Structures are given as structure tokens and as C-alpha cells.
Amino acid sequence: MLKKCLLLLCLAAWGFAAAAAPIIGQGVTPAAEKIVRQAVTRLAAKAEVDSIRVAPLPGFYQVIAAGQMMYVSADGHYLMNGELLDLGSKRNLSKAAWARFRKAELATVPASRRIVFAPAHPKYTISVFTDVNCGFCRELHKHVAAFNKAGVAVEYLAWPREGVTTTSGRPTPTYTEMVSVWCAGDRRAALAAAMAGHAPKPASCDNPVKHQFELGLKMGVNGTPTVIDADGHILGGYVTPQQLLKALQQGD
Numbered sequence: 001m002l003k004k005c006l007l008l009l010c011l012a013a014w015g016f017a018a019a020a021a022p023i024i025g026q027g028v029t030p031a032a033e034k035i036v037r038q039a040v041t042r043l044a045a046k047a048e049v050d051s052i053r054v055a056p057l058p059g060f061y062q063v064i065a066a067g068q069m070m071y072v073s074a075d076g077h078y079l080m081n082g083e084l085l086d087l088g089s090k091r092n093l094s095k096a097a098w099a100r101f102r103k104a105e106l107a108t109v110p111a112s113r114r115i116v117f118a119p120a121h122p123k124y125t126i127s128v129f130t131d132v133n134c135g136f137c138r139e140l141h142k143h144v145a146a147f148n149k150a151g152v153a154v155e156y157l158a159w160p161r162e163g164v165t166t167t168s169g170r171p172t173p174t175y176t177e178m179v180s181v182w183c184a185g186d187r188r189a190a191l192a193a194a195m196a197g198h199a200p201k202p203a204s205c206d207n208p209v210k211h212q213f214e215l216g217l218k219m220g221v222n223g224t225p226t227v228i229d230a231d232g233h234i235l236g237g238y239v240t241p242q243q244l245l246k247a248l249q250q251g252d
Contacts, residue, residue, distance in 0.1 A: 023104065025053030032061065035076040040065050043079070050218055051101055056093050057084060064101055067220045069094055095233075102219045103232030109157065109215070113208040115187045117144045118153035124248045126152060126235070129159035129216045129226040132181060132194035133174050136238040137225045141195040146241040152248065156191065158182060158209040159216045159224050175209060182207045 024033060036052050040063065047066040055062040060071045060080075070081040083094040106127050114127075126147075130137045144154050158181075162172035171179075177194065183205035184190035194200050216226070227235045227244070235247045 022049050023051040023053075023101070025051075027054045028052050028061065032074065035074070036061050036063055036072050039072045039076040039079055040070075053097070055084070056086065062094075062097055064098075064218075067217050067222075069098060069220075098220065098234075099232035101232065102228060102234075103230070105215060105219055106228065106232065109208070109212070111155065113212075115156040115182070115191050116153065117148060117188065118155075119148045119151055121151075122148075122153035123151035124153070125155060125230050126244070126248075127155050127157060127228045129157050129212075129221050129224055129228075131159055131161045131174060131224040132177055132191070132200075134161060134224045138195045138197075140225050140227075140238050141192070143241050143244075147244065150241055150245055152244065157212045157216070159213055159221060159226070160209070161224055164210050164213055175213075176202075178209050179204060179207050182209055 028036075033052055037049055040047050040049055044066065049063060049065045051062075051064040053062045055071050057071060059074050060078075061074065062084075063070050063072050068081060070079055071084065072079050083092055085091070086093055118125075128140070130140075132138075147154055158178045160172060160174040160178050162174045164172065164175050166172055177200055180200040180203045181187060181190045181194050183203035184200065190200050223237065225237050227237065227239060229235055229248060229251055231251060233251065235244065239247070
């Protein structure tokens with residue numbers, strides 16, 4: 001388990017640029033923050049700590065670092081990864097913490113940096129990390145009109161599965177295509193065409209593709225499509241309109 005946690009931290013940290021200031025929860029002192037950081041960096045020196053909160057488990061802090069959730073003891077001697085369950089309430093406390101974290105992170109991305117397909121008066125909104133060359137993303141996009149008809153707004157964020165750069169440091173083909181989509185004069189039309197298999201017209205501009213890819217890593221996204229509801233819960237990957245509505249209604 002320790003080797004797996006170390007591997008995941010190292011792989012996730014590889015893709016990160018300089019991180020924003022972490023979320024420090026109430027009751028986390030500067031001394032505690034230092035202990036947590038030291039514990040995490042003992043496993044992966046480059047891992048960025050994104051959130052530290054007092055854990056529901058006495059004597060531990062709940063930590064999100066490089067797309068992984070873990071629990072670090074107050075003295076920094078012990079680290080656990082996995083899900084924390086409250087047997088009394090039968091709640092998955094780790095899942096709830098992830099949702100809170102994702103909701104806060106998604107709130108930092110303005111609608112102007114997303115590609116939005118929405119009805120006039122949406123009842124629900126989903127954020128979708130997508131890749132224009134992903135088969136299941138293309139299948140999901142075929143349902144956008146049905147999603148909108150059902151009152152669901154679809155807000156796309158870019159997540160090129162190949163990453164941003166190759167091992168030689170050159171932009172990956174998918175990253176380049178997604179930049180072209182996000183820089184198009186009509187981004188909705190460009191995305192729809194790319195989802196239909198048409199290569200986008202090359203374009204460049206100040207764009208959010210790299211930032212959104214890194215945001216996805218930070219939030220634990222590891223594939224596309226990843227569908228997230230307004231409260232930060234991951235609803236799955238490819239879903240039909242019926243499956244999506246059922247999941248959204250269960251969250252009401």
C-alpha cells in the first residue's frame with residue numbers, strides 16, 4: 001500500500017506546475033501545516049499539498065496532495081490513504097471531503113474559460129472534463145441536446161489525455177487541437193466539429209487548456225469524460241441522459 005501511494009503521488013506530482021496557495025482548514029496551525037508538508041514530501045519531494053484540514057479521525061489531518069487524499073498523524077509519523085467511513089452515519093467522509101474540495105476548485109474557473117451548452121433556464125449544471133479525441137467523450141457529446149432539453153447545462157473543461165507536453169517537451173497533438181478549439185472564434189461550433197471527428201483549424205491565443213488539465217489532476221481526474229455535479233460529486237464517465245438525470249435527482 002505504501003509503495004502504491006508513493007507511486008501515485010510521484011506520477012501525479014510529475015504533471016503539476018507551481019501550485020496556488022493551499023486550502024488550510026480551521027484549527028490547522030502553522031506548526032501542523034509544516035509537519036504535514038514534511039510527511040508528504042518524505043514520500044514524494046515534488047508533491048504539492050493542496051488542502052489540509054483537521055480530519056474527523058482524532059489525531060489526524062485530512063490532506064489532498066497531487067490528486068490524492070490521505071490522512072497524516074499529528075506527529076507526522078503515520079500516513080494512511082484510502083476512504084474514511086463513519087459507521088454511525090454510514091457516510092463516506094472522504095467522498096464528502098473530495099466533493100467539497102472539487103466544488104471550491106471548480107468555482108475558480110469562470111464560465112468565460114469553459115465551453116458551455118446550456119438551456120435558457122437550467123435546473124442542473126454539470127462540469128465535464130473532456131478530450132476531443134476521446135471516443136466516449138464524443139458519444140457523450142451526442143447527448144448534449146438531450147441534456148439541455150432535460151434542463152441540464154453542460155460546461156466543458158479541457159483535459160487532453162496525452163497531457164500537455166511529450167517527453168521531449170513538445171506540445172502533444174491533442175493539447176494542440178484543444179488549444180485550437182478553445183481559441184476558435186466560435187468555440188461551441190469548433191468543439192462540436194472536433195467531437196464529430198473534424199480537425200480544428202489551427203489557432204493560438206491566451207487559453208486555459210494547460211491550467212484546466214492541471215486542475216483536473218489536482219482534483220483526482222484520471223480519465224475522460226469525467227462528469228461532476230454542482231456540488232463536486234463525480235457522477236461517472238459516459239452517461240446517458242436517463243442515467244445522468246437519475247444521478248442528479250438523487251442528489252437533490
